Amino acid sequence: MYKEDWLTSSLIAGSLSCNPVLVRKELATLKEGGLIESKEGKNGGIRILKSADKIYLSEIFNLVKGSDTVLSSLKNKPNPNCRVGKQINIKLDTILNDIDNAISNELQKQTLEEFKNQF
Amino acid sequence: MYKEDWLTSSLIAGSLSCNPVLVRKELATLKEGGLIESKEGKNGGIRILKSADKIYLSEIFNLVKGSDTVLSSLKNKPNPNCRVGKQINIKLDTILNDIDNAISNELQKQTLEEFKNQF
DNA sequence: ATATACTGTATTAATTTTTATTACAGTACA
DNA sequence: TGTACTGTAATAAAAATTAATACAGTATAT
Known part of the structure; x- marks a missing residue:
């Protein structure tokens, strides 16, 4: 070794x-x-x-990303007495998760080996 | 008015x-x-x-996003004497733009009106 | 065995980014 | 003509990220 x-x-x-x-x-x-x-x-x-040819970029993305969604950690605290505010984070979270999945799908098109071979 | x-x-x-x-x-x-x-x-x-039913969420995304890519502003400054470092930001930028497009496509599935009607 | 050079991890400091505050010129309304 | 807005700049505060320091634990080589 x-x-x-x-x-x-x-x-x-x-x-x-x-x-x-x-x-x-x-x-x-x-x-x-x-x-x-x-x-x-x-x-x-x-x-x-x-093996790099078995590692899709999506795998790296999902590991590094962790449990939060990529575009926001939804730290806003809207008024819970508001009809919209009460639900907005739940609705946004759906979209944010869809976005994460879209990114993951995009990154599944390329392996680390393929990325490396560009150089 | x-x-x-x-x-x-x-x-x-x-x-x-x-x-x-x-x-x-x-x-x-x-x-x-x-x-x-x-x-x-x-x-x-x-x-x-x-009209909200003519505004796709992708339109808002692309406006707010501006000219940077969403996942990075590529502020890293790798060694230009390195064969990889010299090209890495160009190659990464391709991926980052693909990601922005993937997000935009995802957000094109819903209008602001549709989002609003969830409440 | 013992010095060396790593990882893993915690703590604190420095830097950068984001958000808030203050201030005020310009504008439209009543 | 006073009032209540936008638009924008400049500065301050807060939050997030990154760096620095320190050190216990561990494997290697001599």
Whole structure:
């Protein structure tokens, strides 16, 4: 097993121009989703676990997205005594979920391998 | 012409629990798009210009969205000496635009009138 | 065994973005 | 001519994101 197999969070962070801790946090999500694995200790790091041609961009999207809808976390607090306000968030949430699904469907058209091969 | 025809930014802001100035700014976009009209001066305000059953939610989305893509403003600045970094934003932008289009298509399924009638 | 270099995670600080506030010129109405 | 709006700019406050620091736990190599 070569050292180069494992990318460190520092290396990735350098490439992205961001903080290694942020990388480790975000990648924890991909790890939970089974897309990558990580190894602690010296010469450790992160590497892809699932074959890139089996990873659709939608899978990454849905993992990273988490439980919120993408376009809003619906933090507005309308008047519950208002006939519309009482229901608006429920109705909006339906649309927001439809949007998430539409995005997911769009991203299902391309695998990570296909994306990679553009370069 | 009745006073009630024109909603003031304060009234709308109250209903949304936000600031009237914010409402006036956002609605300026809808005005440019021809969805609403506004009247200055006493008893002025804002009212819908186009019939709600002719306004698809996609139209509102595209106006409010502006020129950026929804999921990112691509403010990352990858290394231009990197073979991937050099092109990544162009390739990502393609996907981000596809996503915007997918959202727009989804929102084209419903008019404002149909949304309103849920209440 | 022991120094080294990683992950994982928590806490706090800094930065950026969003929203609110204040102010006021311009306008239409009564 | 006073009043109540919009439109817009400038600044302040709040919220969200990102960065920095710290350190326990762990695997490797010597």
